[in-house]
Amino acid sequence: MRARPKAYLAGIYEHPERDIAHSSAAAVHAQVALGALADAGLTLADVDAYFCAQDAPGFGGVSMAGYLGLQTRYMDTSEHGGAAPLSHLGHAAEAITAGRCQVALITLGGLARQQLKAGHRPSSAHRADGPEGPFELPYGPSVAGLYALAARRHMYEFGTTSRQLAEIRVAASVHAQHNPAAVFQTPVCVDDVVESPMVADPLHRLDCCVVTDGGGALVVVSPTVARDLDRACVAVLGHGEAPKHTGTGRVDLTYTGARWSGPVAFEQAGLTPTDIDYAGIYDSFTITVLEALEDLGFCGKGEGGAFVMDGGLQAPHGRLPFNTDGGGLCNNHPGNRGGVTKVIEAVRQLREEAHPAVQVPDCEFALVHGTGGVLGTRMSSVTVLLGREGP
Amino acid sequence: MTGSDRLASLADVIPVPRIDPEQRAYWQGTTREQLLLTSCNSCGEVIWHPRPFCPSCSSADVSWMPASGSGVIYSYTIVRVGAEAEYARQMPYVLAYVELDEGPRVLTNVVGVTEEDLSIGLPVRAVFHHGRGFALTRFSAAPDRTS
Numbered sequence: 100m101r102a103r104p105k106a107y108l109a110g111i112y113e114h115p116e117r118d119i120a121h122s123s124a125a126a127v128h129a130q131v132a133l134g135a136l137a138d139a140g141l142t143l144a145d146v147d148a149y150f151c152a153q154d155a156p157g158f159g160g161v162s163m164a165g166y167l168g169l170q171t172r173y174m175d176t177s178e179h180g181g182a183a184p185l186s187h188l189g190h191a192a193e194a195i196t197a198g199r200c201q202v203a204l205i206t207l208g209g210l211a212r213q214q215l216k217a218g219h220r221p222s223s224a225h226r227a228d229g230p231e232g233p234f235e236l237p238y239g240p241s242v243a244g245l246y247a248l249a250a251r252r253h254m255y256e257f258g259t260t261s262r263q264l265a266e267i268r269v270a271a272s273v274h275a276q277h278n279p280a281a282v283f284q285t286p287v288c289v290d291d292v293v294e295s296p297m298v299a300d301p302l303h304r305l306d307c308c309v310v311t312d313g314g315g316a317l318v319v320v321s322p323t324v325a326r327d328l329d330r331a332c333v334a335v336l337g338h339g340e341a342p343k344h345t346g347t348g349r350v351d352l353t354y355t356g357a358r359w360s361g362p363v364a365f366e367q368a369g370l371t372p373t374d375i376d377y378a379g380i381y382d383s384f385t386i387t388v389l390e391a392l393e394d395l396g397f398c399g400k401g402e403g404g405a406f407v408m409d410g411g412l413q414a415p416h417g418r419l420p421f422n423t424d425g426g427g428l429c430n431n432h433p434g435n436r437g438g439v440t441k442v443i444e445a446v447r448q449l450r451e452e453a454h455p456a457v458q459v460p461d462c463e464f465a466l467v468h469g470t471g472g473v474l475g476t477r478m479s480s481v482t483v484l485l486g487r488e489g490p
Numbered sequence: 491m492t493g494s495d496r497l498a499s500l501a502d503v504i505p506v507p508r509i510d511p512e513q514r515a516y517w518q519g520t521t522r523e524q525l526l527l528t529s530c531n532s533c534g535e536v537i538w539h540p541r542p543f544c545p546s547c548s549s550a551d552v553s554w555m556p557a558s559g560s561g562v563i564y565s566y567t568i569v570r571v572g573a574e575a576e577y578a579r580q581m582p583y584v585l586a587y588v589e590l591d592e593g594p595r596v597l598t599n600v601v602g603v604t605e606e607d608l609s610i611g612l613p614v615r616a617v618f619h620h621g622r623g624f625a626l627t628r629f630s631a632a633p634d635r636t637s
Contacts, residue, residue: 220574233507234539235597237626239569239577244585247567255565255610298571299585347545348538348594350587352565476597 104334106192107325107490110139110318111443115280117431118212119312124156124434125166127208127314132167135316140328141202146318148173148200150191152183154209154434163206173200179340179479180471181381181436183207184317186481188442189338191319201321208314209434215310221435231345235476243307243384245475247299249352250386254301256353257401261301263408264385265292268305268428270412271382275425277454282309283429306385308426313433315443325490331450336370336464337484339363344477353401355387355470356480357394364482365396370464372396375484377448377459378419379441379467382426387470388412392419395468395482414457423448423457438469442483449487463487497568498583500601500628504621505576512542515554520625523618527592529555538594559616560632561590566600566608588614588629602630 112134114127122130128151136142149171155163159176173194179186184207191203211221221242253259269289275281292305325332341363343356365371372395382388389403397419398406406418414420424430424444427437445465447453465485472478509517519526528540532549543550566586573581584600600614614629 220572222574228508230510230541231539233509233513237505237507238585238597238599238628239503239573239575239580239583240585240597241569241572241574241577243572244567244569247569248565248585248587251567251610252565296571297568299567299569301567304571345538345595347535348596350595352587 104322104336104486104488105196106319106321106335107332108317108335108446108485109320109325109328109330109332110135110141111315111446112138113315113431113440113443114208114313114433117280117282117311117313119210120213124154124208124210125163127210128155128163128206129167131208131314131316132204132206135318136204139318139320139330141318143167143169145202146204147171148191148194148203150175150187150203150205152176152178152207154207154436179469179481181383181438182469182471182479182481183436184439184442185467185469185483186340186479188317188319188335188483189340189481192335192338195319195321201324203319205317205319206314207316207433207436207439209436210312211310211433211435212312221310231476240475241299242473243299243302245473246384246386247302249390249474250301252352253386253390257404259389259404261293261303262289263404264306264389265289266407267382267385267388267412268292270407270410270417271422271426271428273413274423274457275429277456278425278430281425281430282311283425302384302386308383308428308432308437310435311431311433313431315433315439317439317442322490332490333446333449334486334488335483336486337364337366337368338482339367340479340481342477342479350476352474353390355390355394355474356478357391357468357482360480360482361395364484368484370484374464375419375466376462377445377465378421379445379465380421381437381441381468381470382422382428383432383437383470385428387474388421390474391468391470395466415459420457420459423453438471441467441469445485449485497603497605498580500580500583500599501619503576503580504619504626506621507624509624513540516540517624520618520627521620521623523625525557525559525616525627526554527557527594528552536592536594538596558591561588561614561629563600563608563610563612563614564589564595565610568605584608586629599628600630601628607631
């Protein structure tokens with residue numbers, strides 16, 4: 100029997116643009132913060148906790164807190180790459196449960212598209228000063244290359260095919276046709292994916308996510324605050340997070356940190372994978388989704404290829420409808436960090452506010468999972484479970 | 491697939507690594523074409539990348555151990571798009587993990603091979619590409635060790 104939820108998602112906002120030449124990163128963070136607070140029916144003056152990661156410009160969270168005029172009692176700038184907002188969501192729920200705060204604001208924003216236009220590609224080295232730097236960076240570890248290493252090994256061990264990975268892109272593209280803000284709104288077929296140019300064998304261009312400007316914000320509140328809001332609030336039921344790295348040098352590329360973060364989140368929520376109606380799965384590349392599905396227990400290890408076939412991920416009636424906004428593969432990957440948009444679409448599903456064509460009927464429980472960093476070396480895996488039950 | 495593409499030799503692509511003080515012996519070893527690993531004198535763990543302690547047993551009693559330089563490909567990719575810095579004009583090139591005979595899997599490049607040669611499990615041997623005061627350890631096919 101589950102305990103009563105101690106924290107609720109009350110506000111969400113996704114920046115509507117994907118190519119933002121007119122704003123600084125700070126202004127993007129502010130725009131999404133105001134949007135999420137307005138969605139909740141709250142204002143900046145109500146916020147007593149602030150969460151952001153290294154995509155927020157300035158000194159930790161302090162510069163942005165100053166820009167937003169926040170006077171907080173709690174702040175957390177945990178860095179988990181694209182999974183950071185999921186970690187922040189879990190941490191915010193814990194802080195609220197502990198009575199440290201009542202209204203937590205989480206922001207993410209970045210201008211990756213503008214940086215790409217200026218010649219700066221997404222980098223695999225989040226910080227070149229890591230102890231591993233001298234033993235990895237001189238060998239040209241491109242981002243796609245590091246995911247390709249995982250895909251190749253998964254194929255070798257389990258017989259996974261490029262056509263199976265392509266099914267993940269196909270599902271995302273089928274969903275994205277209903278999202279007018281998505282970068283790619285035209286459905287593709289398996290042949291389109293496997294015939295697109297090779298980026299890093301065995302990953303093709305259409306196995307890769309988009310590079311976009313943008314951002315998103317979340318507002319997490321206590322049950323007391325939630326009860327006074329007019330907006331439908333979504334319960335935070337469970338949270339788990341784990342790093343996966345190369346350890347002493349025996350990296351196994353066939354699994355992710357989800358094998359540790361998932362069970363913790365499920366146990367806290369009192370749920371199992373069969374309870375999940377909708378999944379928001381980080382999709383930097385198709386292989387990111389496939390390995391996470393296995394590690395989270397939606398299928399056995401090595402069975403991800405079969406699981407995603409025959410429309411398994413397509414809403415509304417697939418085995419596990421996923422990323423109904425089109426995900427990072429087709430919709431949005433703001434600032435090269437796709438975690439916040441996974442939470443946002445899951446909340447839309449639980450509020451029954453997704454596009455009618457992809458709304459999962461009677462959506463009661465959702466899982467969101469983030470993979471920050473890269474599959475090929477080190478990552479932070481964060482799983483959050485959400486439920487539609489109100490305060 | 492673009493199987494006829496020449497894969498980069500990378501012989502003159504030698505980005506300078508940051509050399510941390512406790513790893514000078516490692517880099518000096520590479521100038522002698524020796525690949526050094528750290529080995530724990532307490533629990534026997536062979537540790538990659540090198541560090542002055544053992545994460546497996548918390549011992550600070552570790553020493554340098556020469557690797558044989560032999561291994562097999564654990565996984566590989568041919569990077570065709572999206573490389574950074576010195577590699578931007580080297581595509582296509584091979585990025586790989588090589589599993590050393592001593593156990594660790596090291597991120598590296600495989601050179602001197604064609605696309606058709608590449609496979610997981612391919613026996614490889616260390617080659618050293620020299621910079622000033624260091625060398626990068628890459629790998630090429632070891633035809634004498636057929637799989």
